[in-house]
Amino acid sequence: MDLDTVRTFVAAADAGQFQEAAAELAVTQQAVSKRIAALERNLGVRLFTRTARGAELTIDGQAFLPHARDLLRVAERAVASVRTGRRPLRVDVIASRGAAAGLLRGFHHAHPEVDLDVVMLFDIETAVAAIHSGAIDASFRAVGVPGRPLPTDIESVRVLDEPLELLTGPAHTLAGARSVTVAQLSGHRIWMPGIVPGTEWAAYYDDLVAEFGLTIEATGPNFGSDALLDTIADTPALATFMGGQTRLVWPAGHGLRRIPVTDPTPVYPHSLLWHRDNPHPALATLRAHLAATTTGRDATGTWAPDWVLPR
Known part of the structure; x- marks a missing residue:
């Protein structure tokens, strides 16, 4: 059903005259008559009766009018749902407990x-494909995996370097340290079952191992963060890496320790990705907020693989 004919019908019903409806719609009276005639042919009924005073709704026209108004309201809501600036800004944060989610929470509190x-x-x-399709407006990622550069129409800006921390149980030999150097971690077993080959974080930790001679094990099923914390708390021989801004809660009896890593401090670099032709005004607001509130990128004494540097 042509919404222009429905809109014309409602305007004529409200005005009571085709001429007034034409003036409201900024079309000719002839155009109004043609649209009404087309709608009547489509419905197979007469909607108006011409009178000396103008045009009056028939019984069928009166029955159709509330439904015509509903059609126009639904159409307006459909348009508003995708109209730039009126729909929500859709942002991928990878995981709810990570640093990217914290950045977006800060943006929400400020705006x-x-x-x-x-x-x-x-x-x-998946994130880049979603940006291309318009399913999302932006994504927080480490940019980018070696040999897989971003498409030329995807923009990125590095917004946060998140320091890695060592997480140990209370019986681990490093549990009492106020900080540990990367060199001190050589020979210790670092268990990270969440590393998935082919992902950005797998490439990151592969480079970390190669650079500093560490031992990172990704063996065993990944039962999630709670199971990881239980194992680290109960196994003195194991430790794990955790982002300094990762938000996790564990039972007090676990006695877990978060220990800063230094000389240098490995940092996981988070970048914001978006399509360069995306016109959503809130995307510019998000970028400005991140530029004003995040600091410490490429700080002295930190380490990150060369491939994650901004283009």
Whole structure:
């Protein structure tokens, strides 16, 4: 059903005259008559009766009018749902407990007027495809895996270098240290069952191992963070890496220790990705907020693989 004919019908019904409806719609009276005639042919009924005073609704026209108004309201809501600036800004944060989610929470607190849809996508290929399709407006990622450069129409800016910390149980030999150097970690077993080959974080930790001669094990099923914390708490021979801004809660009896890593401090670099032709005004607001509130990128005494540097 042509919405222009429905809109014309409602205007004529409200005005009671085709001429007034034409003036309201900025079309000719002839155009109004043609649209009404087309709608009547489509419905197979007469909607108006011409009178000396103008045009009056028939019984069928009166029955159709409330439904015509509903059609126009639904159409307006459909348009508003995708109209730039009126729909929520859709942002991928990978995981709810990570640093990227914290960055977006900070943005929400600073700009509560901006409607947000938060999504969590697993890998960078899925995120880039979602940016291309318009399913999301932006994604937080490490840019980018060696040999897989970003498409030329995807922009990125590095927004946060997150220091890695060593997480140990209370009986681990390093549990009492106020900090540990990367060299001190050589020979210790670092267990990270969440590393998935082919992902950005797998490439990151592969480079970390190669650079400093560490031992990172990704063996065993990944039962999630709670199971990882239980194991680290109960196994003196194991430790794990955790982002300094990762938000996790564990039972007090676990006695877990978060220990800064130094000389140098490995940092996991988070970048914001978006399509360069995306016109959503809240995307510019998010970028400005991140530029103003995040610091410490490429700081002295830190380490990150060369491939994660901004283009």
